[in-house]
Amino acid sequence: MRQAEHHLVRSLPLFLSVSEKHFDELMNTALLQRFPQGVTLIREGDLPDFLHIVVEGTVELFANHDGHETVLDILQPVTTFILAAVIRDEVYLKSARSLTPAQILMIPAQAVRDVFDRDAAFARALVNELAARYRCLVRSLKNEKLRNSTERLANWILQEDAHQGRKGRIALDIDKRTLASRLGMTPENFSRNLAQLSKHGVITSGPQFIIEDFAALQQFAKPNNLIDQ
Amino acid sequence: MRQAEHHLVRSLPLFLSVSEKHFDELMNTALLQRFPQGVTLIREGDLPDFLHIVVEGTVELFANHDGHETVLDILQPVTTFILAAVIRDEVYLKSARSLTPAQILMIPAQAVRDVFDRDAAFARALVNELAARYRCLVRSLKNEKLRNSTERLANWILQEDAHQGRKGRIALDIDKRTLASRLGMTPENFSRNLAQLSKHGVITSGPQFIIEDFAALQQFAKPNNLIDQ
DNA sequence: CGTAGCATTGATGTGGGTCAACGTATGTGG
DNA sequence: CCACATACGTTGACCCACATCAATGCTACG
Secondary structure, three states: OOHHHHHHHHOOHHHHOOOHHHHHHHHHOOEEEEEOOOOEEEOOOOOOOEEEEEEEOOEEEEEEEOOEEEEEEEEOOOEEEOHHHHHHOOOOOOEEEEOOOEEEEEEEHHHHHHHHHHOHHHHHHHHHHHHHHHHHHHHHHHHHHHOOHHHHHHHHHHHHHHHOOOOOEEEOOOOHHHHHHHOOOOHHHHHHHHHHHHHHOEEEEOOEEEEOOHHHHHHHHOOOOOOOO | OOHHHHHHHHOOHHHHOOOHHHHHHHHHOOEEEEEOOOOEEEOOOOOOOEEEEEEEOOEEEEEEEOOEEEEEEEEOOOEEEOHHHHHHOOOOOOEEEEOOOEEEEEEEHHHHHHHHHHOHHHHHHHHHHHHHHHHHHHHHHHHHHHOOHHHHHHHHHHHHHHHOOOOOEEEOOOOHHHHHHHOOOOHHHHHHHHHHHHHHOEEEEOOEEEEOOHHHHHHHHOOOOOOOO
16 A cells, blocks of 8 residues: 555544554555446445445445345545444445445455454544444435435535535536435436526536525525534 | 343443443443333434433434424334434434333433543443444335335334244234334325235234235245344 | 437326325213 | 213325436537
8 A cells, every 4th residue: 555545544533543553453454456437346245354445436335125226325535334344243234336436445354353352542433433424324314304305406516515615616526317316316306306406596507506596595405414514 | 220220231232341340430320210201302403411221111213304304213122322422422413202101221421431431341332332223224224215115014014023923913012103103104004004915914903913824925025134133 | 420328308107195084992071 | 871082093085206218309429
């Protein structure tokens, strides 16, 4: 692993307080691997070999049942995933695939559990990380159950605008269909919802959204800090 | 707190490996409290004062937004809740109310964080508990997104039958409307779904369900150990 | 320039929520 | 002991959000 990535990982909340010795122990056996787009990284039902960390690119967590598939989460750098399965050494409940070319840091599950048993600081960091992931999951569950698809899109636009510096102009760097799936709707409904939002201050021109009337959008979206963020 | 409850709590995975000293420290300041039915125990948006543990009764976790309410989980003894909020000392994302008269053990949040900082065994137990709760949440999310309401009911019947000793006869100890809400549907749809299941081997007579054709029910329900417990 | 893939738009179907009516059981007071 | 009230369960009618299917437009790239 390169120096730059070493520092990046070291500075994650999860590893910040781990002793140098234990951090080296984790990293010595870790792999930093590049994957092309569309690769299945893990499969639900398998036992965890590695703790995965998205270092670059986008990863989709999904699950299948009886011929149907559902997206459970979409991850951006830098995020751990399947931490719970690694800790408990139980089968994955979700599958993962790369939505873009991606760089994934993979730490052998046994090494994580070993250090977890010996390094109290790491154990505490793990609690915090898991708690954070848990709360993210609750938020996205509330987002799904308490808002309709147009509202979810409106709030995504508000958040993305804040993320891109409140310029009121959002450049879309992913496919609309990918964003649609991320927001839990079909591409067709995504289009219709976008059209709806023209009534609430959003102009769309190709891969750009422009917030023409911020107050109107805000009023429609009703952002809520117990759901968003 | 009585001796019996002391032992019950002590034997929870969360407290099994905590030192006697630290366990006493947690329990000294803890409250074991009885609540009547329908009491709001915690409110989303508040900061956590206590870690809650359902010792007796049933507790519903729910959330509100813009005049709508949704049930996020229903808890049976013995389960911790709002652990993630306590660990991170951040606001609750869910509210909780007692669905039945309930007995709740409340451990001051600060005491939990104190012992967590000093007792590595407790920190590790917390990780395991949180990971278990995380996985439960993923399972119920998959149950909601990958099955329709009739399938959810069918699987609940299979699970409850297993739970009651595979007698093929299930005694309902809660209101049908409560069960409906627990399975994420209205009482009206619950009735209709139950009627549907008569085509798949389930006979219903008042507060009793009888599995008349186990194979048929199983075939319809398609139980999945990556969704069901 | 033609083809492939994404985006958009319209028509239609379906799951499940809502509203209303009615049946059935369990009290409660005269 | 009966009349009545209250509440739950069931059934039917209807509606809404969203998925699906189909047709067409748009863009890009060999």
